[in-house]
Amino acid sequence: MKLYYSPGACSLAPxxxxxxxxxxxxxxxxxxKTKRTGHDADFWQINPKGSVPVLELDTGEVLTEGPAIMQYLADLKPECKLAPANGTLPRYRLQAWLGFINSEVHKSYSPLFQLSTPEGTRSERRAAxxxxxxxLERQLAVQPWLNGDDFSAADAxxxxxxxxxxxxxxDISPYSAIVAFQQRVAERPHVQAAMDAEGLTHKPAA
Incomplete structure (x- = not known):
């Protein structure tokens, strides 16, 4: 399988x-920016949505959208407990966290990366x-991971x-549980390996 990614983008999670x-x-x-891949392919032809991540399966089919890709990968190795079993309440809770991060947290960051975003919008997004x-601070203050005792796709x-x-x-320094969470994840060997492969540092945001 092949993962199309951009260093440090949301594709880091899968x-x-x-x-x-x-x-x-x-x-x-x-x-x-150019929508070209490392092999100089037209990325629009791979994903008409124009965004990463994209997972190309061994069959040649492609799967898009990070939450879907993460669950697909997790279900290939259920023994790793990256996603609870399908049809269980813990699985739906995982999907709720993935949906919240995707629609509320991720999308609140997006306008802040655009130079053209007005300051009023920036202030509103930071407040959000x-x-x-x-x-999230309240959740992580009472348990190590978002969905309980096991590191999951939502934590990635x-x-x-x-x-x-x-x-x-x-500035997220006022959120001590979040800062501690970032450090715990950054110290995981597989997380470090993923970041190394993308040319990123291990320093968590603060």
């Missing part, structure tokens, strides 16, 4: 899940992120997007 599950992936970097992190996703905080000048 990359982490794959390494945590012991699944070997071929990696192909995508230039998000602080609200979201206050909720939260770690990935929270690493963007320093790039957009969002």
């Amino acid at each position: 990359h982490i899940v794959a390494r945590e599950a012991g699944i070997a992936l071929e990696l192909e970097q995508v230039n998000i 992120l602080h609200k979201h992190y206050a909720l 996703y939260l770690f990935t997007v929270t690493n963007w905080a320093s790039y957009v000048h969002l």
Whole structure:
């Protein structure tokens, strides 16, 4: 299988899940601005949505959207406990966390990366992120991982997007449980291997 990714983008989350599950992936970097891959292919032809991640299966089919890719990979190796069994309440809780991170946290960061975003919108998005992190802080203050005692796909996703905080000048230092969470994830050997492969540092956002 092949993962199309951009260093440090949301595609880092399925990359982490794959390494945590012991699944070997071929990696192909995508230039998000030019929409060309490392082999100079037209990325629009691979994913008409134009965004990473994309997982190309051995059959040649492609799967898009990070939460779907992470669950697909996790289900290939259920013994790794990266996603609870399908049809169980813990699985639906995992999907709820993935949905929250995707629609609320991830999308609140997106406008902050655009130079054209008005300051009023930036302030509103930062305020939204602080609200979201206050909720996440309460969850992580009482348990090590979002979905309980086991590191899951949701933790890989939260770690990935929270690493963007320093790039957009969002101060998360008041959230001690979040800061501790970022450090715990950053210290995981498979997370370090994924970040090394993407040319990233291990320093968590703060």
